[in-house]
Amino acid sequence: MAGSSSANNTTLTATAYSWNDRRVSRHDADLELALRLADAADAITAARFRAHDLTVERKPDRTPVTDADVAVEDAVRAVLAAERPDDVVMGEERGGTLDASRVWVLDPIDGTKNFLRGVPIWATLIALVVDGTPVVGVVSSPALGRRWWASAGGGAFASDASGERAISVSGVRSLEDAYVSTTDIKSWVEYHSREAWLRLVDATWESRAFGDFYQHCLVAEGAIDLAPECVANPWDIAPFQVLVTEAGGRFTSLTGEERYDGGSVLTSNGHLHEDALKLLAR
Structure with missing residues (x-):
């Protein structure tokens, strides 16, 4: 065109x-x-x-x-x-x-x-x-x-x-060694809890905002370890349920449900998933 x-x-x-x-x-x-x-x-x-x-x-x-x-x-x-x-x-x-x-x-x-x-x-x-x-x-x-x-x-x-x-997810097993990414901190203020996001940031080694699709792809290929989003539509995240899990990781909503239509998402290498969910709880 x-x-x-x-x-x-x-x-x-x-x-x-x-x-x-x-x-x-x-x-x-x-x-x-x-x-x-x-x-x-x-x-x-x-x-x-x-x-x-x-x-x-x-x-x-x-x-x-x-x-x-x-x-x-x-x-x-x-x-x-x-x-x-x-x-x-x-x-x-x-x-x-x-x-x-x-x-x-x-x-x-x-x-x-x-x-x-x-x-x-x-x-x-x-x-x-x-x-x-x-x-x-x-x-x-x-x-x-x-x-x-x-x-x-x-x-x-x-x-x-x-x-x-x-591709496969990383082998990082400790939050203090983890690399975490989200999309926009403003969304945490509006839709979930800024304090919850900062709890996870404080517990991890490094944080970035690679954002949107890219961070979940980086989780799948082992470049980063955690990618939570507190608000997400089904079309934003559906491919990542199969991509991340087939790469050996985990995909859930922030309430721990393994579903792409739960309104939120956490992708991870699997090892860190439960600890991250606890920190991200309201």
């Missing part, structure tokens, strides 16, 4: 890589489809990133939405309508229901605030939920030249310009 700089397109092309040689699970067909959906999304988002004619509006909840968000969701829905006509779709921009046996959960651009400001940390999130449990998850970040994916029973993987590899 028009509007993106030639320099940016060169960077994105230089970091492209093939997805043809993959190790996949018993959910092969669904995972392959999810990866193709991510390819279609990347073609749209990469072209619109840093575009001079990018349009930005505000939704009723006052969060921003760009023309790229809507275009990606519409494109993904069109492919699913053709290839999985009996499946249900729930997306951030067009809505839907989770009340079905097979639901595709979509966040066309997670990190829209980064996207519209020209910060390259954003991604398309795609999950397939079967009977209430995510079984396929794909996270694609073309501006970073990275992708993460997993399927139930098939392991977790990541890829960048150097190739693809299996």
